[in-house]
Every structure is written in C-alpha cells, then in structure tokens.
Amino acid sequence: MNRIDLAGRVALVTGGAQGIGLAIAERLLRSGAAVTVWDANEARLTKAGKVLTRLGPCETATVDVTDPRAVEASIAALVETRDTLHILVNNAGIMGKVAPTLDQSDADWTTAVDVLLHGTFWCSRAALPPMLAAGWGRIVNIASISGKEGTPNMPAYSAAKAGVIGLTKSMGRELGESGISVNCITPAAIETDLIRNTSPEHHKYMLSNIPMGRFGQVEEIASLAAWLCSEDCSYTTGGVFDASGARSSY
C-alpha cells in the first residue's frame, strides 16, 4: 500500500459518516492527518466517530452544509481547535430523486443542488482564509461522471455535479499562485448505500456503462483523494481526476 504523507496536516471531510467520505477520512487519518468529519446525520456520525478515533486524531460535528452560516461557524470552531486548516474534501452528497424531469418537483431540484453545489461552495469559501494564511491548501471536490455525461432521470444531480466541475476549474485558476490547489474527482458508480438502494433496473443500467464491468470501491476513491491532498500533487489545479473504470470519454 502507498504511504501518503499527510503528517501534520489538518483536514476536513464533509459527509464523512459513511461511504466514500468515511473511506477518505480513514485514509487521511492513516496518512497522518488530523481529521474533522462532518455529517448531517448525527446517529451515523457518532458510529463513524467511534471507528475513526482509533485511527488518529479525529473530531466529528453535525453540520448541515446547505446552511452557510453554520458552515462558517463550524469552520471557525475547527480552526480554533486545530489552529489551521490545510485540506478540505467536499464529499457531502445525496443522489436526489431518480425520476423523469417532468416528475421532478421544485423541491427535488432545489434539495439536490443545495447539498451538492451550494454546500461545496459554502465550505470552500469558508475554508479559504485559513488555507491562505497557511500559504498551502488542498481542496478536493467529489464530482461525478454524471457531471460530464449527464445521467438520464437525474437532472439535478447531473447539473449540480457539472457545477462542481466548473467551480473546481474556476477556483483552481483563481488560486493558481496561492499554494492552494483545487481539484475534483469524477467517479462512476461506487459501491455504497446510495447505489445499493437504487432499483435493480437502474443498478443494471449503471453497471452496463462501466467497461471494467464492476462498481468502484470506496477505497479506490479514497486512495486518489489522499494523493490529491498530498504535497506530491503539486502541478495540477483545476484538474478533473477520473475514477470511472475506463468509462469517461473525456
């Protein structure tokens, strides 16, 4: 296994109580970082916290990333405790309703875009001051292949993830000389509860599009994310890193 060096780094992972976020939090802790994990689900977070604290310095906080004031206050609290913030992994996400566009309500659209796109922006904006003060930072956004291709019957998810890619590129360029890099990962379907809970037809459809013929594992995304958070990833910013089992066409 690669030994990613994140010794002395202070990291925040949103949506870290399960799935990809939990795997990333684990990998960052094993790589020597101090990690704060946020999640909107308190019960799941408590459970995850018990596992994570065994791996290294880990704190948890129940935070709703769609609330910009709560995000700001929670990052201020983090910086108060850890003195700084070097790494932000914007992972918090929901799939939103899987249904034809005509059956998507106002709320279906708004809810998904709020978590996926607005949440990523609120967290990134709030994380910048401590990173700028440190003169070093890594922001890794979990986008999706849906943001490149567009997934049928997932209009809000696809649009929000495309938005995350645009946000990544914009901030990456803006911060080019700052020592802070901003990159995103575009996974294809990863084997998490989000996937397990979809209909068998949707399941089959997703699998048929992946040349490797399998879903990705959360550890595979965590490995890439940890590398993107390391000093070794130093000449790429605004980059879109694919992890789609050879599916992505660009």
Added chain:
Amino acid sequence: MTTEYDLAGRKAIVTGAAKGIGHAVAERFLKSGAKVDIWDRDGKALAAAAEELSKLGPVHPCVLDVAHGHEVEGAVDDAVDHWGGIDILVTCAGVLGQVCPTPDYPEDEWHRIIEIHLTGTFLCARAASRHMLEQGYGRIVTLSSDSGKEGTPNMPAYSAAKAGIIGLTRGMAREFATRGVTVNAISPTIIDTEMGREAAKDFGEKALSRIPMKRYGQPEEIAAMIAWLCSEEASFTSGTIFDATGGRSHY
C-alpha cells in the same frame, strides 16, 4: 517523511529514461522498490543515467529506437528474460521536433515525429501488453501533452502525435478494462527539462502567461503522478488523461 509509493518487486520499463521526465520516473520507481528497464536511443546518455540510477536500485539499460518495431519486440523480450516479467510500462521517449509554420513543415519531419511519439508508444504498448494481459495485471502510462489537447501553433506533427496518444490510450484502456491492465496518459505543459527549455525558447513567455501557477513543472512532479498511477491502488482509473499543467488545461 515523504510519500512512498508501493512498487515493491514490480518490473517496469521506462522509455526515454536517460534524461528529463523519463529519468525522474525511473528514479522515483527505484525509490519505490521497482526494478527498472531503462530505455533510450542515446547510448552515452543512457550509460551515464544507468550508472547513477543503479545506486538507487536494480536497473537494466537498453539502447534502442522505439520507432522500430523489431527493436521494441527484442527489447521487451530481453526485459522479460532479465526480470522474469513485466508489470509497468511508461512511454516517455519523445522529441520536440521542428518548430515551423505548417505551410513549410517538411514531410519527412512529420513522419519522424509521428513515428517516435505515436508509433513508438503503440509499439511499446503492443509488446508489453501481451505479457501484462497474460498475467492479468499491468499498468501502462503514456505521455501526452497539452499540445495534444489544445494544439500548438507551428508544431503540427507534435500536436497530432500527442492527440493520437490520447486516442490510443483510451482505446487500449477500454479494450483491457476487464483484464487487470489499466492504461492512462499524463498531459503536461512545459516541464523544466532539456526539451522543455528548448520549447520555452519558442513559446516561453506566452506559455507562462497561460499557466495559472506561473511556473513550469518539474520532472519530479510528473514522476510522482506517474508513480501513483502505476501503483496497485490506482485500480479504478483507466483511459484517463491526468493533467499536470499548473491549472492551464481546460479539460
């Protein structure tokens, strides 16, 4: 402590390893525990590199021209005999070629550049992939360039060859997707190597103004990315073009 990639026991071929990016890749691989077959067509430079690199770990040099199929086939056989197999191929061999307006671009220069970059990458990948597919594991990383995405004025052959490498990489990636062999490309902008500095003479100021990081890349930065892609953990990424352009590339 620095990041350590786990390539313990892996057998790698690195083309264009005497200098520049290829040399940095060979160095990082050796530090990561791999055994490295270093290829170059410049025998003198390769001998010097071999002497230096062998202090870090086991190397096996081979002088050849990657544009010649029979030489590539022989060198891969030789590498397999020497190491007992082949797990990793990184194709760094390349030249800048003539920088000249397209209306005046010589036909033989066109063929030379396409052969070194595109045909050479194909020939190396074809020969190495046989062994990788047979054992059900392999990592191939090709060297494209932002020239292959954007197109560089006055470098029609280089731009076309580097774009061709992207297509080749994606095609092989999908073909090998269920067989344990990943194929990915790196797309750097100008890197601080002998070749990169040569390019900077023609494009330097303009290129730098387009790089948000406002600096050229270092070969070690490219080597780190390649080392991650060649590790066992890079298992769900294939057919992709990893950008290393200091924020320049658009896609």
